[in-house]
Amino acid sequence: MAETILQRIAAKDRSAVQECLDTYGGLVWSLARRILPDVNEAEDAVQEIFIEIWKTAERFDESKSSETTYVAMIARRRLIDRLRKTTRQPDVDSFEDILVEPSENEDEMLQLNVEAKQAAEAMRDLRPEQQKVLQLSIVQGYSHQEIADALKMPLGTVKTHARRGLIEVREALKNRGFEFGKEVSA
């Protein structure tokens, strides 16, 4: 079976680096720009993310997720960690712009990998408040306090909606055939 990009990077195949950037560069950049509006911060973060991807390439296990998902996981962690160090003040007026419906555009949906499409569908099935909170926390990286302030919702309620939403999306993905390792009862 052909080696994946990360497997080749783990094997120190330098030729895989350009391919890694060609394949995942746009995705990582898009995630970074969404969570870190400052261009300089986003650029620094993207560089760190790719170094992290190379350092941990050998841990990628294609039986557990696609490469895209693995890359997105590493990127998200780094971005959230970096975000917490900034003093971003959320613009409440812009929240409604951020809370767009997951893409209904067929063309756009086709561009997402299968797993992300399933996640998008699972998000659509959530209750509106869960969907809203989850989008703000995961997609935009806002803290629970920022979301509570912006949506004028008690902090505990924000956490409950977010937890519930995350668990339900996870269950929906499992029902769609996604395997998260050993079965555990939640």
Added chain:
Amino acid sequence: MNENLQKDRLLELLADQTLFGLTPEESKELEILKEKFPEFAETVGESFELTAALVALSGANARGEALPKSLETKILARSDAYFSANKTENSSSEKKSMSHNADTTDESAAHGVNHIPPRQPGGGAVVNRPAAVEKPGFSLTQWLGWGVAALACAALAVNLWLSRTPDANAPVAKNSPAASESPIAPSPSPPPASAAEQKQALLASAGDVIRTDWSAPGENENLRGEIVWSDSEQKGFMTFRGLSPNDPQKETYQLWIFDETQSEETPINGGVFDIDETGEVTVPIDAELRVKNPKMFAVTVEKPGGVVVSKREKIVALAKV
């Protein structure tokens, strides 16, 4: 608390960790519960991370903005440094902590495969050390001493900032030429790569890099950037955005390093430098003495060539580890 309730609480904490991060108390609670239910914690934690990644993917622009070419070039340069530095690295220690749920810091590896360092609302240093290091306390009094002195330079910082015209082009700071009275030893032969590239190479190769952000005393809210330092390499770099250009004929910037080998009154001289343009600048650190376990870095404004002991009248940047 019976087992089911404990697992419910573990589930909550794992979800919160993925979504928002945990407080130190919650992190401790999580560690206790993870020890009690390790398999459950690992699998559920991993599943939440993957789910969150997929939700993030679903929310990103499906086509993706193209990675800027200049950024791609920087990453490729770093990759050269990374692969050169790691071509003979034995990665068996990483393989021992094998997990798909990849840890992003050495601290994570020390704690277990699912550990994600708690996210601190006030920000904080990222410490990339191979093992927990006993850090002697850096007293609040010492910290406040610098903080109070720093307030005295607020007006100067604002004045310097307002009197400069921003330049859109990203500059490279020039190190001040060694004056005859300069206390700084002349640098060795010029490095082959730019300071920014050398910094990236250090980050890629050194396993004990300390990395912390600058904060600006006074009103210079525009100051951003970080300082990185490796004890093993005895190398480091400062990056600034928003540090005002100085007139080398009148003054220079000087770095001071507070570590465990020196008293608070006599920090290590980290070198002098000048800023001639606005934008992002990266400056190599030129420590006069061997640095061990630094606790804080400070940049002052001094006379051209720098000084042996700073009066700390003009502090423009502080970074606490």
